Amino acid sequence: MALLELKSVSRHFGGVRAVDGLDLVIEPGQIFGLIGPNGSGKSTTVNLITGLFPLTSGSIVFQNEDLEKLPTHLRLQTGIARTFQNIRLFGQLTAWQNLWVAQNSPADWAKRGFFSRWLGGQSGVREEISQLLEFSGLAHRQDELAANLAFGEQRRLELARALATRPKLILLDEPAAGMNTEEIGQLRERILKIRAQGTTVLLVEHVMELVMGVTDRIAVLNFGQKIAEGTPVEVQADAAVRKAYLGGGE
Amino acid sequence: MDFYFGLAQIIGVHTLLGLSAYIVLLTGQVSMAQAGFFAVGAYAAGMLTVLAGWAILPALAASSLLGAAVACAVGFPALRVKGLMLVIATLAFGEAVRLFFFNFDYQVARGGVKLGPLGGEGFRQIRYFPENGWTTMQVMLFIWIFVVLVMAILWWLDRSRYGAVLRAVGEDELAAQSVGINLTAVKVSAMTIGGAIAGLGGGIYAHYTTHIEHASFGILLATFALAYPILGGLGSVFGTVVAAIFVQGFLVEGLRFLGDWRNLLFGALIVLAMNLRPKGFLDAPTLRWIRRVFGGKRGAA
Structure with missing residues (x-):
């Protein structure tokens, strides 16, 4: 049974569709990666899960509980914790x-x-x-x-x-940003230890050596939409992902 | 000697007012409402001793509770806004309280004399202390017992987990929410504690001056309330008392010999003090130095 489920979640800021019809299922004990180019909606997704702003549409279910009505501090008490992209x-x-x-x-x-x-x-x-x-x-x-x-x-x-x-699910928003190779290695060890203690991890990250090496499953976002999902190997081979990251004509 | 006792009374009451703003400032909220809570406490305590014949201690307990209740009620709507909006909202509340008392008549005849608040003329004859034969020194000691008590409680709260939570909210509301802190509960509770202290201070103020009027509880008093903790530094409750002594003892009384030049120097010295000690009289390095000198080994706070 899923620990966290996002059902066609959307968040629009004016005309910008920061997150657009996103479906995600995170199983307990997973290290789940969320990647995508800058501005693809990764941090917005984290902010929606923690309730910093309301959904435009869709729903988020955590342990069979709809989070929509819960303010941020109560979401934490159900077991969702996070770190910030810019340290706070x-x-x-x-x-x-x-x-x-x-x-x-x-x-x-x-x-x-x-x-x-x-x-x-x-x-x-x-x-x-x-x-x-x-x-x-x-x-x-x-x-x-x-x-x-x-x-x-x-x-x-x-x-x-x-x-x-004491989270059941921890959301890490670009924890490796600005770190050197040695620090990334230590971070990777820590993430594995966190999972070993029974905490599920959602890892939002740009640093591919970390994401590819540590996650069980990855979803790729582009312009607020999910363009691919699978194991690290599957995602790396995906043509749409290559195009989103490396560019190329439509 | 009575002059100095009288001065110590003023400093004591202003310290209470400053402490009521201190705890609210820790959560990052700038409240101009403290003078309003102070006014509520002053009128309530005065009416209880003069009109209802209560003794001073129960009257002060009641004024403190009333201050807390009003602050709690104001806190819920007011703390939904932040920063400058909150300053304006609380300022508006303070002025509303002042104008309420400007229009508030409630006089009762006692032995042929009409007593009680009378609108713009204020509330005269709050004579609990003289009627019971208290000397200036006794009143001064009475006031300072409360000041020390409130400082001790705040000092202890500051070192408790609640104190760390207050400061966490003051530093970063978003991060505080994200570690499970209920912002509304924290801000409203700080406001309520501040209201209790201001209500107590107001109750004491009414009795040592024996005469209160709406004009005493205006923007100037609200500004003083904020100035003490900011001038003194938010690192510790002791900053507030140091600043109250500096402002009331030195700037207001100590410079009286300068005559009309005093007011000019008053402003200049506050600006100078804030430039020389931008983080307050008792800033973090000073507090560390004090702890080292007086042998506190645990520098954890």
């Missing part, structure tokens, strides 16, 4: 605090009472946050303000912040 951390909070404020999953609700959830201090929650900082290679930087971290560290912290919400 809380710059004047420390790395540690960035993860602290992200612990909003219902599992965290249940474990702590209202008092320690909202009014409690920093003791007693150290363990999970330490694990996440360790996972991201940021343990030594925990008391640094997020704004003072290096670019690669900020990307890793943003990923850790999304994981701190």
Whole structure:
């Protein structure tokens, strides 16, 4: 049974059809790639799934629940987390605090009472946050303000912040942008570990060495429409995909 | 000596007003409504002690609750708008409150004398402190107990997870939503806490001046409310009290010997202070230095 299903989803901005009749099915445990040229609607799709703006038409179903009426913060509590294409951390909070404020999953609700959830201090929650900082290679930087971290560290912290919400589905919006080959290799290891822990991944990415190496299935967008879908090998061989990426006459 | 006690009273009440704006500013909201909540608290507490014969503590509790309730009710519609729109919306609310009290008559005869708010003439004879024989020093200490109490609560809230969430919302609303933070709940709760503090401050203000009128609760007071936390710095509650001492103690009272030149220098010194300390008197490096000097080992906040 599908974890996330987009049924002929459209979003128009004025006359621009940013996403146009998109169907997607993501199965639990998949690493699903979403690729396409600039402006093809990838980030818009992520923003629609997290509810930053309403759909023009169509529907999005997550775990048999129609997301249409849910505001963004409640979608997260059903288990959808994301990172941003242009990093959006809380710059004047420390790395540690960035993860602290992200612990909003219902599992965290249940474990702590209202008092320690909202009014409690920093003791007693150290363990999970330490694990996440360790996972991201940021343990030594925990008391640094997020704004003072290096670019690669900020990307890793943003990923850790999304994981701190205990997602069932994590949407990564171009996580490899601006990274060098070594960092991309580390990111790839992290994505595989995230999946191994039971989290489904939707990876929006331009960097082909990452997408082709790590995904189970890929959908290709162009001008808001899906032009191909399949395994990495199938997609690479697809004529329409080649044309969209390399150009060529209609 | 009474002069200094009186000055300390003013500084105390203005600190409360500044703290009520501080917590709202942490969420990135610029509210000009704090003077309105302050006015509501002042009239409510005054009417309770003068007309209903309540003691001061229950009257202050009630004015604080009323301030919170009004702020909560204003928060829901007002916080749907942001930035300059919010400034205008809250300013409009503050002026509406002021004009309400300009037109508000509710006088009751007490022993041949009519007491209570009387429109533009204001509300005279809020004489709880003199009638009960409190000295200026006692009133001053009474005020500062509340100031210290409110500062302690805010300081603790600031270090709690709620404080980090407030600052997260102030930094980036989109990112905060995306990690599951309910923006409405956070902003309205901060506004409500701010309203409770302003209502308390107003209640105290009514009793130490003994005479309140609508003109005291205008745009100037709303601007002062915002100026204290901004001048003092949003890194810690202590900035607000430092700024209230600077403005009320130094600029308003300390420069009185300059006569008419004072007002000119007042503006110039505020501009100078903001240029020299753009992040407030107690900015992040200063706070770190204070923590190091006074031996706080955990620099986590």
